[in-house]
Amino acid sequence: MSVTVRIPTILRTYTGGRAEVSADGANLGEVIADLEKNHTGIAARVLDDQGKLRRFVNVYVNDDDVRFEQGLETATPDGAGVSIIPAVAGG
Amino acid sequence: MAVQTVDSTTDTAASTPSAASPVDLGPAAALSCRECGHRVPLGPVFACEECFGPLEIAYDFSAYDTEELRKRIEAGPANIWRYAPLLPVPADVATKPNINPGWTKLVKADNLARELGVEAGKLFVKDDSGNPTHSFKDRVVAQALEAARAFGFTTLSCSSTGNLAGAVGAAAARAGFRSCVFIPHDLEQGKVVMAAVYGGELVGIEGNYDDVNRFCSELIGDPAGEGWGFVNVNLRPYYAEGSKTLAYEICEQLGWELPEQIVVPIASGSQLTKIDKGLQELIKLGLVEDKPYKIFGAQAEGCSPVSTAYKAGHDVVRPQKPDTIAKSLAIGNPADGPYVLDIARRTGGAVEDVTDEQVVDAIKLLARTEGIFAETAGGVTVGVTKKLVDSGLLDPSKTTVVLNTGDGLKTLDAVAGTGLTATIRPNLDSFREAGLA
Numbered sequence: 001m002s003v004t005v006r007i008p009t010i011l012r013t014y015t016g017g018r019a020e021v022s023a024d025g026a027n028l029g030e031v032i033a034d035l036e037k038n039h040t041g042i043a044a045r046v047l048d049d050q051g052k053l054r055r056f057v058n059v060y061v062n063d064d065d066v067r068f069e070q071g072l073e074t075a076t077p078d079g080a081g082v083s084i085i086p087a088v089a090g091g
Numbered sequence: 092m093a094v095q096t097v098d099s100t101t102d103t104a105a106s107t108p109s110a111a112s113p114v115d116l117g118p119a120a121a122l123s124c125r126e127c128g129h130r131v132p133l134g135p136v137f138a139c140e141e142c143f144g145p146l147e148i149a150y151d152f153s154a155y156d157t158e159e160l161r162k163r164i165e166a167g168p169a170n171i172w173r174y175a176p177l178l179p180v181p182a183d184v185a186t187k188p189n190i191n192p193g194w195t196k197l198v199k200a201d202n203l204a205r206e207l208g209v210e211a212g213k214l215f216v217k218d219d220s221g222n223p224t225h226s227f228k229d230r231v232v233a234q235a236l237e238a239a240r241a242f243g244f245t246t247l248s249c250s251s252t253g254n255l256a257g258a259v260g261a262a263a264a265r266a267g268f269r270s271c272v273f274i275p276h277d278l279e280q281g282k283v284v285m286a287a288v289y290g291g292e293l294v295g296i297e298g299n300y301d302d303v304n305r306f307c308s309e310l311i312g313d314p315a316g317e318g319w320g321f322v323n324v325n326l327r328p329y330y331a332e333g334s335k336t337l338a339y340e341i342c343e344q345l346g347w348e349l350p351e352q353i354v355v356p357i358a359s360g361s362q363l364t365k366i367d368k369g370l371q372e373l374i375k376l377g378l379v380e381d382k383p384y385k386i387f388g389a390q391a392e393g394c395s396p397v398s399t400a401y402k403a404g405h406d407v408v409r410p411q412k413p414d415t416i417a418k419s420l421a422i423g424n425p426a427d428g429p430y431v432l433d434i435a436r437r438t439g440g441a442v443e444d445v446t447d448e449q450v451v452d453a454i455k456l457l458a459r460t461e462g463i464f465a466e467t468a469g470g471v472t473v474g475v476t477k478k479l480v481d482s483g484l485l486d487p488s489k490t491t492v493v494l495n496t497g498d499g500l501k502t503l504d505a506v507a508g509t510g511l512t513a514t515i516r517p518n519l520d521s522f523r524e525a526g527l528a
Contacts, residue, residue, distance in 0.1 A: 058305070088327065
């Protein structure tokens with residue numbers, strides 16, 4: 001499954017400045033693993049030492065916050081948009 | 092006495108501002124990650140590049156003498172700029188066009204105390220409806236405006252549940268900035284009008300606040316949002332510091348004493364964490380005696396991710412889909428939620444929630460006992476205060492400050508059933524017949 005991943009400004013050093021990149025994977029965990037293959041170092045910024053999403057990272061698959069879905073197991077259908085966003089905004 | 096460097100985010104000394112951070116933001120020395128301590132120069136950034144944690148201002152207060160600082164503060168002005176030496180603003184901030192909020196009333200609330208079973212003389216309401224746009228948001232926006240000026244922005248923006256939209260619109264108008272703010276499309280009409288009247292662009296988003304917030308976070312990384320100062324996104328480290336002034340004012344108005352208990356509403360949790368930061372700074376600076384204090388957080392049951400986590404003993408906050416009349420607190424994914432849990436537990440406070448019905452009852456209770464008309468967020472804090480007293484978590488013999496963060500005129504719908512006692516003919520007989528004599 002090929003998806004488009006929106007990259008936040010603070011991670012664009014890993015994507016050569018690109019705001020959007022493509023990645024493959026049937027679920028979010030696989031998409032992040034594929035991102036890591038092509039943009040080494042990015043996974044450690046998004047995941048903690050236990051391999052879970054860091055608590056100050058929000059990830060959306062299309063319009064759904066994956067914390068309301070199945071987390072890293074959330075399905076990423078072909079053509080889906082994945083957004084990685086810092087959680088410390090707002091209020 | 093000379094005071095030590097105060098750095099609320101880490102134990103390491105603040106770096107020299109001029110070396111790494113050429114902007115003049117007074118005692119602000121650098122940005123420091125609250126999670127991992129990673130430091131970066133002052134700039135319009137908000138999340139740590141190492142761990143995504145929130146960046147906070149680290150200060151260098153090492154030059155201050157306690158008594159000189161106290162005299163300088165007491166000399167005014169009668170707004171938040173009396174505390175300029177403790178804020179990320181230039182020393183001449185009071186001369187710049189800004190909305191100059193703060194120094195709102197601390198009302199001794201003996202009538203409310205009697206109703207709640209609190210000892211006379213011990214209960215106070217910090218009434219922030221007295222700010223220029225009638226909510227505490229003027230405090231944080233005034234800070235963000237100074238940061239926007241320092242970083243060369245000319246457009247102010249934000250995601251808002253309503254109060255912030257008005258504060259941004261007003262501050263932008265005063266300073267000659269463009270404003271373009273984003274709100275959920277279904278906000279209370281009063282808040283929409285009070286934001287739109289300042290003439291900036293006001294955009295309704297089809298979704299709840301968390302959707303609006305997500306949109307703004309994406310816009311900031313897009314060329315379309317380039318050059319914009321989003322007060323609660325890329326200027327958030329500066330903006331959030333404005334809430335410290337609530338702590339400063341409360342202590343100064345209590346005669347440079349810490350309140351023993353304080354009840355604070357929780358939306359993102361930023362206000363509560365910065366009130367704690369402000370109290371800690373006053374202690375470290377020697378401006379107040381170091382005594383225990385408890386911080387209590389207040390939420391509406393229909394959006395209670397932090398109180399749910401608190402009661403379950405969790406240290407992470409699971410997001411919720413908000414459904415409450417307290418729309419200014421309806422943030423289902425609160426950015427500072429985990430820190431609120433830490434602070435409530437560290438200080439011996441608690442986090443509690445009340446139903447919408449209890450919110451309305453509390454608005455009416457505060458209005459009829461103290462003549463203060465609070466918006467729904469104020470109903471939440473008063474309602475939670477009542478619940479905390481009833482449950483024994485809040486000590487009725489200790490000095491307690493309850494925050495009212497906004498004006499009831501913004502949320503008239505909440506008390507829409509309130510109206511005429513009677514309609515009579517214009518004569519005395521009719522007056523008597525109505526039982527009014």
